[in-house]
Amino acid sequence: MSEPVISTALSSQQQLERLGYKQELSRSVTTFDLLVYGLIFMVPIAPWAIFGTVYNEAQGMVPLVYLVGLVAMIFTALSYAQMAKAIPLAGSVFSYVGKGIHPNLGFFAGWLMLLDYLLVPTLLYVFAAESMIGIFPGSERWMWALLFVAVNVVINMSGVSSLKWMNRVFLVMELAFIVAFFVIGIRALSDGATPGSSFSITPLWDPATVSAPLLATALSIAVLSFLGFDGISTMAEESTGGRGSAGRAMVLALVIVATLFITQTWLASLLAGPYQPIPEDRVGNAFFDIIGTIASTPVMNAFFVCNVLAVGIANAMAAQAATSRLLYSMSRDGQLPKFLRHINSRKVPSYAILFVGGLSAVLVLFFVGQISLISSMVNFGALTGFLLLHLSVVVFWIGRRKSRNYLAHLAFPVIGFAIIGYVLLNAETQAKVAGLVWVGVGALVFAYYRRTGRSTELAEEREDITVSSQ
Template structure:
């Protein structure tokens, strides 16, 4: 029987849409109060700083996805350029990021619905949401992409409406009283340390640009992947910057907010009244659902590649549905894990997501150096030195800045996860007497 593979059906903008959906464009409204407080009122400057950090790592992702056009992302890059054992650990760490984000999206949806319908049990909303997201992902990546694109478009349209309303409010004297102001970017009370702290918070809004590499085997042409990565970063960064700039111009400080942990509802109310508030919340629903679709599908593909390579049981994790040509078992498994969003609090879970993401970012940068400099000896010209050594070294260093600001709970939880992965790897290689190095990268045409 011929092996069933993933279906190549995604064009450039479909992949970019999935990346933007993963990033959740409306998150800038939710985190505005927190970041404004951290940065002393320069939210857009924090986004510029974060975008700068992400661009170096995005550059490395673009290089590696051309060499290894696999759905495995950082896992594949590390195992093929450094060590199969190290690749497994990086993939295992990345799972912490990828596999928990769908659950967090389910939690956010649950919280939204509970605020509107407090008398309905939490499990009803989580089960309904997870069931829909899971079925769409099984149905096919084309269906997932189409629905994701509609949800992202709706969220972006609402952000455009917000900008128009903000322009009107500023013209009427609200906040700074003009859009021609540099106060949201720089003022006398700006401190570098505060900006870096804020950048650490908003950097994780960019998590998602890396996830588009998971669709390398479903792209109609794998050559579009580097462009898709950079477009996702730039467009996502532009959305976050514009949103942050107008919000900061309207609200120079956070004194007008009753709730600073999630300022989206109040921003909608103050800028456009009750009606726009409801529409903005609806946009947040759409953006969160889009992120749920994209994150659910991407982690399913990471599990698929790890199963196909034998890192996880191949018959289950390497299975592709013969009709829908999607990793159906993995999709269902992620759906089952997402049901844990029924529990009342996932504060620790949301914090340790960052642990896996930063490990992936770090090793993608190091993979560029390992492959091009050490393996291919591409360091004899200025262009090669810049592309394959200087850029990834800067990317690694900037990622290190984020590591230095990681929450202690995230470090503890992440290290515990790594220990579990190491024990599993020992089980694979010792007890089963299987050499992890026997498994090789499989290029899919």
């Protein structure tokens, strides 16, 4: 006997109840809001800060790196879309793996994603604090980091409406600076203001330079550059756009931000002239040095301030929101302390938001100046979570739902798994060591739960209603 299919007319409330939960968060986030949120999380101007590093690693072909990244990450975005449609919960990979494969594995998926989500805000605050020293030499890094933490806690505690409004403001700001860069850069190339520079596709593809090792290096850099689009899935329980809205927003956000990355870095690479390695002491400021050669110092400083605000407030604000939703979801399923599931009058997980803010405030005091270490730990958590995501698509759709859509439910996740697996195998040693230590701590927590009789089961799904495999 075939399983019944959920009607597209089912309300968001009914979809949530099917999965065994009550509607507690405010459903006021449109698909457009999800798209804006995803763009802010990935930061449309993200290449500015790492342009010099990628330029040297890719021998000048920075836009190629981001093109490779789009191709690589689109498979992960499609896997997210499939699971978000079937399991529209705030827990993201924790919920997908827990309900798609097994609750015990779901616990470890959530635990691994915690390594990513708990440390991302800290990484962003540390990075923004380092940048503020360039604007205000002699000031204290920890002071700036704590200021950014406080601002983002206030915004997130104010409710999802405040978050949506701030996301739009910052997105407009970043897009305005991108347009300004195109105007200034194209004019400089057209006027011959940068000797040796001209319009060409060499930064995107140079047959004399492209090689398998270079593409492998580009893949490792590129995949990590797009981390953040997955945060859209944590807003699923606040979405008004139906089962497919989060998935559509993820794929669209990834394509849009990749296009912005590619075009910006293509123009910056042209302005840099024929490839020459950027000196080590200028790598971090390479993009802003380019701005300085084609515009005035005040204009260059304005770009620098925009970058700091985008990372320290806009990006960190989105990261804190995503992290609080993951904590809320895991707490609701008994995997974390119960107080983290508290919802305040503004319909946001207030205790989880305060916890993330407090943890970030403590961690920035220890991790100031250690961006590389935090980055490696974040990357391990994200990549291992992605591996489990792809696995959950195959098990849930092919194994449990007997789907015949082999392209979306088998081929795409297998390709995505292979790409992420390759990047993870070639990750830095410190990333693997830190990640394995975190897994070990998770195993101890899991063992404690089992020994004390605490269940790792998630809320019961009603088996009489299932989703379509199409």
